[in-house]
Amino acid sequence: EDKVVQSPLSLVVHEGDTVTLNCSYEVTNFRSLLWYKQEKKAPTFLFMLTSSGIEKKSGRLSSILDKKELFSILNITATQTGDSAIYLCAVEANNAGNMLTFGGGTRLMVKP
Amino acid sequence: DGGITQSPKYLFRKEGQNVTLSCEQNLNHDAMYWYRQDPGQGLRLIYYSQIVNDFQKGDIAEGYSVSREKKESFPLTVTSAQKNPTAFYLCASSRFHSNQPQHFGDGTRLSIL
DSSP states (O other): OOEEEEEOSEEEEETTOOEEEEEEEEOSSEEEEEEEEESSSSOEEEEEEOSTTOOEEETTEEEEEETTTTEEEEEEOSOOGGGOEEEEEEEEESSTTOOEEEOOOEEEEEEO | OOOEEEEOSEEEEOTTOOEEEEEEEOSOOSEEEEEEEOTTOOEEEEEEEEETTEEEEOTTOTTEEEOOSBTTBOOEEEOTTOSOOOEEEEEEEEOTTSSOOOEEOOOEEEEEO
């Protein structure tokens, strides 16, 4: 059974801090790992990672995948209150339905 | 604008009642998915469909049913057999067998009266 574990469960930081969110996985026939940000409603897509060691970056957010050790990290530098959200990690396997297996999420709160 | 529309945003169910959640997309995506999210937890897959008139059970299909009569639409029925239906329900869609991520609707929050 495919499994995704995120840590920490929750995190409280102050504006300007840098945070690192972790995602480890066990999946048969790995295809990709995805990060989403969920505020109040729909998760919004952040990154899709398929290759080890290649950092993906978007503004203050960056992510990298280690396919040997089976984990990924999401970094947020110079955090802002608008970064407060649940961050979801999901893995996609090469299966018939392109299904995603999600971790439990990390709830990030950024205080002013 | 292209996107995924879920309705209603909030829904209340009486004991023993079936309710149907709507999901419509105009992204021309082949695949559609239904997830359930409980407080403080990630998303769990209920059902998915890769093509019209075909769908498959996910990890927690018991007490739910779906149909896929049109490419754009994938309604989810929460039946009276689902004993703990209170949750946030998210619909998603994607191009099948591509490197494109799943896109999500804004969700429906279902509560028991």
